[in-house]
Amino acid sequence: MAVSLFAASCKKDITERNQVFEALAPANPDSTAGAWTPILTGSSTFTLALPDAKGTPNYTADLNEIKSYQKNLTSEQKDIIKYWSAGSVLRWNEILRELVAKHNLPPYQNDDGTYPFPSAANPLAYPLFPFSNPPYAARAYAYVSAAQYDALVQTFKFKYTSGYRREAPYANDANVQALVPKSKLPSYPSEDAAVAGATAQMMILLFPGDLDYIQKKVAEEKLYRLMAGANTRSDWDAGENLGKQVANVFLARARADKANLAAGAKDDWTKLETDAKAAGNTPWISLELPHRPPMLPLFPKVTPILMPAADVVAIRPAAPFKEGSAEYQKDMDEVMAMSKNYDRDHERIVAFWADGVGTATPPGHWNSIAAEEFVKHNWSEVRWARNMALLNMAEMDAAIVCWDTKYFYFNPRPTQMVAGIKTLTGIPNFPSYISGHATFSGAAATVLGYLVPERATEFMTMANEAGMSRLYGAIHYRNDCTVGLATGVKVGTYAVNRAKTDGAN
Amino acid sequence: MKYFLRYTYRYCVGIIACVALSQTVCAQTESDAIMIPKNYLCVAGMYAHNSWDNYWEGTLKRDNLNLGTVSSNIYNAGLVYGLSNRINISAFVPYIQTKASAGTLRGQRGFQDINLAFKWMAIREQIGTGILSFHAIATGSIPVSDYQGDYLPFALGSRSKSVALRGLINYQRGRFFIAGAGQYIRKDNITIDRDAYYTTEMHYTNQVALPNATNFLVSAGFRSLLLNVEAIATKYTTLGGFDITRNNMPFPSNRMNATAVGGLVKYMPQYVRGLEFTIGGSYVTSGRNVGQNTQIMGGIDYVFSVKKEKN
Numbered sequence: 001m002a003v004s005l006f007a008a009s010c011k012k013d014i015t016e017r018n019q020v021f022e023a024l025a026p027a028n029p030d031s032t033a034g035a036w037t038p039i040l041t042g043s044s045t046f047t048l049a050l051p052d053a054k055g056t057p058n059y060t061a062d063l064n065e066i067k068s069y070q071k072n073l074t075s076e077q078k079d080i081i082k083y084w085s086a087g088s089v090l091r092w093n094e095i096l097r098e099l100v101a102k103h104n105l106p107p108y109q110n111d112d113g114t115y116p117f118p119s120a121a122n123p124l125a126y127p128l129f130p131f132s133n134p135p136y137a138a139r140a141y142a143y144v145s146a147a148q149y150d151a152l153v154q155t156f157k158f159k160y161t162s163g164y165r166r167e168a169p170y171a172n173d174a175n176v177q178a179l180v181p182k183s184k185l186p187s188y189p190s191e192d193a194a195v196a197g198a199t200a201q202m203m204i205l206l207f208p209g210d211l212d213y214i215q216k217k218v219a220e221e222k223l224y225r226l227m228a229g230a231n232t233r234s235d236w237d238a239g240e241n242l243g244k245q246v247a248n249v250f251l252a253r254a255r256a257d258k259a260n261l262a263a264g265a266k267d268d269w270t271k272l273e274t275d276a277k278a279a280g281n282t283p284w285i286s287l288e289l290p291h292r293p294p295m296l297p298l299f300p301k302v303t304p305i306l307m308p309a310a311d312v313v314a315i316r317p318a319a320p321f322k323e324g325s326a327e328y329q330k331d332m333d334e335v336m337a338m339s340k341n342y343d344r345d346h347e348r349i350v351a352f353w354a355d356g357v358g359t360a361t362p363p364g365h366w367n368s369i370a371a372e373e374f375v376k377h378n379w380s381e382v383r384w385a386r387n388m389a390l391l392n393m394a395e396m397d398a399a400i401v402c403w404d405t406k407y408f409y410f411n412p413r414p415t416q417m418v419a420g421i422k423t424l425t426g427i428p429n430f431p432s433y434i435s436g437h438a439t440f441s442g443a444a445a446t447v448l449g450y451l452v453p454e455r456a457t458e459f460m461t462m463a464n465e466a467g468m469s470r471l472y473g474a475i476h477y478r479n480d481c482t483v484g485l486a487t488g489v490k491v492g493t494y495a496v497n498r499a500k501t502d503g504a505n
Numbered sequence: 506m507k508y509f510l511r512y513t514y515r516y517c518v519g520i521i522a523c524v525a526l527s528q529t530v531c532a533q534t535e536s537d538a539i540m541i542p543k544n545y546l547c548v549a550g551m552y553a554h555n556s557w558d559n560y561w562e563g564t565l566k567r568d569n570l571n572l573g574t575v576s577s578n579i580y581n582a583g584l585v586y587g588l589s590n591r592i593n594i595s596a597f598v599p600y601i602q603t604k605a606s607a608g609t610l611r612g613q614r615g616f617q618d619i620n621l622a623f624k625w626m627a628i629r630e631q632i633g634t635g636i637l638s639f640h641a642i643a644t645g646s647i648p649v650s651d652y653q654g655d656y657l658p659f660a661l662g663s664r665s666k667s668v669a670l671r672g673l674i675n676y677q678r679g680r681f682f683i684a685g686a687g688q689y690i691r692k693d694n695i696t697i698d699r700d701a702y703y704t705t706e707m708h709y710t711n712q713v714a715l716p717n718a719t720n721f722l723v724s725a726g727f728r729s730l731l732l733n734v735e736a737i738a739t740k741y742t743t744l745g746g747f748d749i750t751r752n753n754m755p756f757p758s759n760r761m762n763a764t765a766v767g768g769l770v771k772y773m774p775q776y777v778r779g780l781e782f783t784i785g786g787s788y789v790t791s792g793r794n795v796g797q798n799t800q801i802m803g804g805i806d807y808v809f810s811v812k813k814e815k816n
Contacts, residue, residue: 009645009668010693016710094707101703108752126751287609289570339611344651351653351698358703358753368701368709415609422611474611 023085025181026380033382034156036503039146046245051166051188062232063173069227084224085180088192089384092199097360099207103132113290123209135299135399137361140206142396143254149389151198151246152382159186170229179228190231190239191381196221197243257303262296269293276410284412284431295430300404304397306494312404315490317483320411320433331477335414339421339474346472350424353469362437363395366444391447394495398443406431424473434484435476438467442488450496538675544812547585551804557796563748573607575658591626603659617661618646635678642671655697657755665715666693680729688720704747713758716745733771740764749794759794779808
């Protein structure tokens with residue numbers, strides 16, 4: 001009795017939110033998505049072998065493979081079906097968030113007080129490549145989402161091209177069961193495979209030290225499609241092949257977007273300091289010990305994915321409040337008051353939105369918010385991909401615009417200006433103005449508010465809270481947060497404008 | 506024999522903080538063989554100071570210039586009551602302040618958990634020229650304030666409810682004793698302010714499953730009417746949990762292990778019957794995902810009968 005009471009006295013079970021997602025059953029299959037405007041591959045040509053027709057020995061063998069799987073599915077295999085049936089774009093988005101969180105760790109210093117930089121050529125040596133800080137993560141989410149979207153648009157083009165059209169296994173053979181909701185879409189090439197192929201190919205660049213894990217997930221998803229009777233092996237292989245071809249276009253762009261130069265070198269770091277001094281401002285200094293070089297100071301030079309490069313400078317906000325001015329002092333006093341404020345609700349908000357070391361970053365948090373909203377809408381995979389791409393392209397450009405502002409003004413954090421300001425969360429290692437959290441959140445809420453208009457106000461309230469969390473945490477001035485939010489909204493508008501004309505409405 | 510009983514029964518309580526990166530506070534009364542008699546009440550107050558510069562990131566020992574020295578002050582107050590000569594109950598509530606000497610992160614302060622204990626001397630036998638006793642001790646802790654458990658290394662505690670069972674065996678011969686104890690601690694899930702977290706994989710929930718733990722103790726020393734001196738070694742082991750990865754932040758469900766050695770001196774002045782002073786200290790000799798803590802403590806308590814003594 002006493003023992004069972006003891007054993008029952010503490011809860012140990014947890015059901016995570018993403019474990020209870022239902023199988024994706026799109027209300028509208030978006031069968032005309034082949035005509036939607038792709039991001040990068042509008043004028044690309046891709047090649048794909050024609051599928052074997054129904055009744056050919058190869059196709060019959062494919063169907064028999066499915067039937068042999070379905071004859072005795074283990075509970076583990078049924079779990080795989082349940083997991084992946086929630087959606088390919090959704091699950092790959094989660095996997096990407098997980099990799100970002102795993103790699104979002106600032107390198108430990110060298111013995112001489114300098115810091116090592118991760119090397120893409122040697123990703124498994126310490127410090128592991130990449131350090132997926134917010135700009136890195138924003139760009140990774142953008143390329144993966146955009147590649148998935150284009151891969152699906154190209155997939156839809158082939159699906160309805162004469163000669164390629166082939167129905168799902170369960171439609172072609174009465175003895176194949178559909179263990180996922182039936183789709184009216186032709187099955188060749190597989191949408192899931194296109195998403196998986198595109199994603200895995202992008203990971204060669206973005207998370208090269210985790211390819212074993214990625215390939216295991218690809219294999220698992222492939223098995224899921226076969227076991228579920230949703231695709232044949234040849235449907236899958238064609239989709240995966242097409243996804244990789246599409247991803248190669250994105251890889252070429254990503255390799256040339258100057259992100260690989262974003263860390264800069266000592267001369268760049270020194271120049272930021274001397275430029276700020278020349279302009280009569282106090283230059284930012286790292287508050288870490290030993291002082292860490294500023295995070296990705298040349299990220300502003302990365303080619304934006306949605307907006308014209310010239311607009312990065314055009315929408316750069318006006319200078320922060322001048323040191324010593326009345327507005328500056330008012331903001332500083334507020335930060336000092338926040339530092340001494342023990343309001344539990346402030347602590348909660350700061351922690352909820354902190355998204356710091358070891359997390360999926362603020363763009364990742366907004367991906368999670370988006371995903372949990374999108375599952376309610378029963379969108380098709382291609383619409384999922386399009387909406388995620390809009391969100392994440394806005395986040396990538398928000399990173400560029402925000403980092404441009406940060407390094408153009410190079411202004412200090414409150415704690416640098418007044419010794420003894422204690423913070424409720426870690427101080428990120430880059431200048432204060434404008435808040436990254438506010439910028440990312442303003443852009444995300446703008447895109448999500450367009451996609452789900454009934455929740456637009458709520459998303460903007462959340463974005464505002466995310467921005468304000470940085471003031472409550474005493475790591476940002478109010479002005480950093482309000483201007484950041486407004487700037488994020490401007491960036492988000494580029495994605496909304498694209499969404500209005502991409503053919504998906 | 507009667508003389509022996511008197512001094513065995515008299516003492517009240519000390520404090521031991523089995524301190525990891527988070528603070529775990531338990532009153533010494535949960536881990537020693539000392540009982541107070543029926544209808545006696547002990548009112549106790551203690552102070553402990555913890556500090557560490559080095560900690561173990563997984564198994565790698567390191568310092569952190571952005572934390573400097575992490576320290577905490579624990580003010581623990583409580584009561585012990587003798588339900589019978591063989592059953593004592595106690596309740597303690599600590600107030601804790603934490604801070605770091607470097608970096609910008611703000612420390613925490615506030616009341617932590619109420620720690621309740623039920624201590625039963627199940628066996629008491631004369632063996633040879635000494636006395637062997639066995640005690641079963643059930644304890645539980647419940648957070649008394651809404652502090653942030655997910656704010657290591659500054660969190661006041663893990664903000665978990667827990668229950669624990671401990672068996673303690675004590676052998677006393679003359680004024681010398683030796684004791685050993687084993688404890689199993691079962692911890693409830695905690696709710697954190699974040700809605701997702703990464704351990705060795707991603708979790709989309711604000712619930713965190715904390716690993717259970719064991720705690721073993723050996724102690725030996727001297728007890729007289731005037732003075733009690735003892736040396737204590739403890740080994741706290743988390744059953745599960747994950748290691749902090751390189752240069753990452755600690756998390757409540759880390760695998761936190763610590764082996765500590767320490768000692769206590771208790772002085773009972775003869776001019777005020779029932780008054781006791783305790784000083785003590787402990788030092789973590791090895792650990793995993795915990796700070797290499799040094800603790801110094803002091804306590805004062807007063808034991809008195811709440812019923813008129815029939816003499």
